[in-house]
Amino acid sequence: MESFGVRIRIESNDEELLTDAAENLRWAFAEKMEISDDDGDVALSFGLEKSGKEFILYRDGEYFSKGEIKKIFLKYMNSVVRNRVAEFAPDHTFIHAGSVGWKGRSFIFPAKSFKGKSTLVSELVKLGADYYSDEYAVIDDNGLNHPFPRPLSLRTGEGKDLREDEVPVAEINGIAGTEPIPIGMVVLTEFDPESAEQLRRLTTGEGILETLVHTIPFARDPETSLKRLKSSLNRAIILKGIRGDAKDFALTVLSNIDNNLDSELISESFFGGDNE
Amino acid sequence: MNNPQYPVARSTNLVVQEVPNEVLIFDIDTNKAHCLNKTAALVWKSCDGKRSVSEIAEFVGSETGEQVSDDLVWLAIDQLNETNLLEDQVTVDFKGQSRRDALKKIGLASVIALPIVASLAAPQNALANMSCGCITITDCNPLDGCPTNNCGQDVSGLCR
Numbered sequence: 001m002e003s004f005g006v007r008i009r010i011e012s013n014d015e016e017l018l019t020d021a022a023e024n025l026r027w028a029f030a031e032k033m034e035i036s037d038d039d040g041d042v043a044l045s046f047g048l049e050k051s052g053k054e055f056i057l058y059r060d061g062e063y064f065s066k067g068e069i070k071k072i073f074l075k076y077m078n079s080v081v082r083n084r085v086a087e088f089a090p091d092h093t094f095i096h097a098g099s100v101g102w103k104g105r106s107f108i109f110p111a112k113s114f115k116g117k118s119t120l121v122s123e124l125v126k127l128g129a130d131y132y133s134d135e136y137a138v139i140d141d142n143g144l145n146h147p148f149p150r151p152l153s154l155r156t157g158e159g160k161d162l163r164e165d166e167v168p169v170a171e172i173n174g175i176a177g178t179e180p181i182p183i184g185m186v187v188l189t190e191f192d193p194e195s196a197e198q199l200r201r202l203t204t205g206e207g208i209l210e211t212l213v214h215t216i217p218f219a220r221d222p223e224t225s226l227k228r229l230k231s232s233l234n235r236a237i238i239l240k241g242i243r244g245d246a247k248d249f250a251l252t253v254l255s256n257i258d259n260n261l262d263s264e265l266i267s268e269s270f271f272g273g274d275n276e
Numbered sequence: 277m278n279n280p281q282y283p284v285a286r287s288t289n290l291v292v293q294e295v296p297n298e299v300l301i302f303d304i305d306t307n308k309a310h311c312l313n314k315t316a317a318l319v320w321k322s323c324d325g326k327r328s329v330s331e332i333a334e335f336v337g338s339e340t341g342e343q344v345s346d347d348l349v350w351l352a353i354d355q356l357n358e359t360n361l362l363e364d365q366v367t368v369d370f371k372g373q374s375r376r377d378a379l380k381k382i383g384l385a386s387v388i389a390l391p392i393v394a395s396l397a398a399p400q401n402a403l404a405n406m407s408c409g410c411i412t413i414t415d416c417n418p419l420d421g422c423p424t425n426n427c428g429q430d431v432s433g434l435c436r
Contacts, residue, residue, distance in 0.1 A: 205298030205311040209396050212302075212309055219400055222302045226293040234295060 001025060001081075003033035004089035004138070008081060009042040014050035017070075021048055024074045025081060027166070030149045030176070044084050048077065086136060086216040092146065093228040096214040097137040099145060101130035101177040102257065105184025106145040108137040110214035116191040116246060118153050122167075123250035125174035132177045136216075143231030144180035183236045185257070186211060189243040197249065199241035204230075207238030283332075283353055284325040284363040302398060303360060309398045310359050315340075316391035319352035320361060329353070329369075342387045347371075347378050352391035359393050 001008050001022075010025075012018040022035055047058035055073040056066040059080065067073040086094035097110040098117035107124070111117050118134035125131045133148040140146065151166040169176050188210050189199070202210065208229045212218050218225045243249045291302040299317040301310045312320055315336065322335045329349050337344040347370065354368045354375060370378040383390060 203298060203311075203313075204295045205300055205313070206394060208293075208295065208300055209309055209311045209394060213396060213399055215399075218398055219307075222291045222304070222398070226291060226300060226302065230293055230295055230300075 001033050001035045003029055003085045004092050006044070006085045006088045006090075007040065007042045008084065009045040010048065010081075011045070012048040012050070014048070017048050017050050017055065020070065021074055021077060024078050028078045028082065028150050030151075032148055032150075043088055046077065046081065082135070083216070087220060088217070089138075092138045092140050093225050094216045095137040095139065095211060096135065096216060097211075098134050099132035099137045099148075100124045101132055101147075101181055102128075102184070102254065104181055106132055106137070106177075106181050107185040107187060107253065108145065108183055109187050109189065110137070110211050111188070111190070112214075118155070119191075119246040120243075120250060122152055122154060122172055122174075123246045124254065125169060126172055127250055127254055129174075129254070130177035131169040131174045137183070139183070139228050139232040140180065141228060141231065142180075143182060143228070143234070145183050145232065146180045147177040149176035183232045185253075186233060186236050186238040187243075187253070188238070188240040189249075191244070191246070192242045193244060195242045195244070197242060197244050197252070199239040199243070202238040202240050204234050204236075204238065207233055207236070207240075210238075210240060281366050281369075282325050282328055283323040283356070283366045285320050285323040285356075286361050286363050290361075301361065306360060307398050307400060308359070309396050310361065311394045313389055313392045315348070315389050316352045316355065316393050319349055319391060320356055323353075323356070323362060325363075336388075340388045344388065345382065345385065347382050348386055348388075348391065351375075351379060351382055352393075355391060355393040359395055361393070 001010060010018070010021060012021065025033060026035065045060055047056075047061070049056040049058065053068050054066050055068070055070060057064045057073070057077055057080070064080070065073075065076060067076070086096075095108065095110055096112070097108045098121040099106055099108045100121055102124075107129075109117050109120055121131065121134045131147075131149050131152075132145065133150065134152045135150060136148045138146040138148050149169060151168045152172070153164050154167050155164045186207055187199075188202075188207075208226070211229060211233065212225065215225050215229065289304040291304065293300040294317075297314045299312045299320070301312065302308075303310065318336045318339050319332055322332045327335060329346050333344045333346050333349045336349065350368050350370055353362070353366055356362050357365050357368065368375075373381070379390070
């Protein structure tokens with residue numbers, strides 16, 4: 001398979017497992033990958049082995065993981081492949097972030113896993129924003145953010161009742177973005193239902209500093225990562241802080257943003273009075 | 277000359293990226309990233325081993341069009357010392373004052389922004405902030421544990 005310029009060989013001793021893996025990857029990469037039988041130069045390889053009841057994952061020839069439940073095994077394999085693409089894509093830098101498009105600009109929400117990215121993105125999409133991704137902002141040398149519109153991972157329930165559903169954006173009546181667009185806003189928030197919403201505006205440098213923590217290839221290639229972060233964030237409004245309910249926050253974000261994303265047009269109340 | 281020391285900005289194993297009014301520096305040796313505001317960046321750039329602290333103050337003053345004291349430069353150098361952004365550690369001279377007292381005095385007197393070096397540890401592993409793909413601990417268990425070691429048993433019992 002190939003995605004964002006990263007060629008990956010996936011092989012298996014079991015035809016059915018390989019077919020299921022291909023289907024799983026197609027689903028999760030949306031249209032951002034191609035599968036072919038071409039066995040040319042590959043950067044990475046994964047082996048999927050079926051051995052009795054077990055499914056075993058090898059990465060670059062070395063044992064990586066195993067499991068007995070195929071669905072969980074494939075889901076895990078999928079996340080490992082995605083992360084490898086995100087780390088090694090030569091012409092793009094992947095930021096672990098939710099991302100939507102709005103009037104020709106994108107908003108990105110860099111955050112760790114389980115910090116509410118997908119929920120916030122889904123609420124913005126329900127309000128009319130274009131869906132770009134609930135996992136990655138994908139930036140290029142020109143600072144443009146590319147869509148990676150995999151199905152949204154929406155979680156419901158709590159504790160042992162927690163479940164995760166992969167929901168195509170059309171199922172929430174949303175539309176996936178198709179064009180790379182500049183980043184107009186970066187929002188670095190954590191969800192805290194107990195706290196009052198409070199955001200402060202960061203400088204470009206501070207914003208890049210906070211975002212590089214979520215920049216997947218940063219450790220491997222800090223120079224290119226920093227260049228692309230600069231290109232993509234140098235004209236963005238960058239906010240950091242605590243947010244409350246995703247639905248309310250999504251409304252606040254969109255109702256405070258003008259067509260041109262001119263910072264002067266953003267209500268002061270949006271920043272909790274603590275901005276520069 | 278007020279001070280005999282001539283600080284030198286470190287240049288090796290650093291990735292430097294300038295943004296308007298700030299400089300971002302990634303230190304490959306310590307795996308830390310730093311953001312220098314305009315004042316700290318001006319001081320750092322002028323640490324060429326040829327300028328004394330007073331001469332650096334003059335240089336920063338000429339660049340900003342404001343009077344800049346030696347103490348303000350020392351405040352920047354103090355932070356550059358701490359963040360390992362100078363070739364050699366420089367003994368900071370606040371003329372008998374504590375850093376806190378010096379900071380107060382400079383803050384009241386200075387027209388330009390105080391030097392600030394903000395720092396963060398950069399991720400060593402691309403997967404550091406990523407979920408291992410499991411949803412709960414019970415998902416990770418049949419997967420031979422969480423292979424990314426990022427399956428923490430946090431308060432919610434979620435893998436992270």
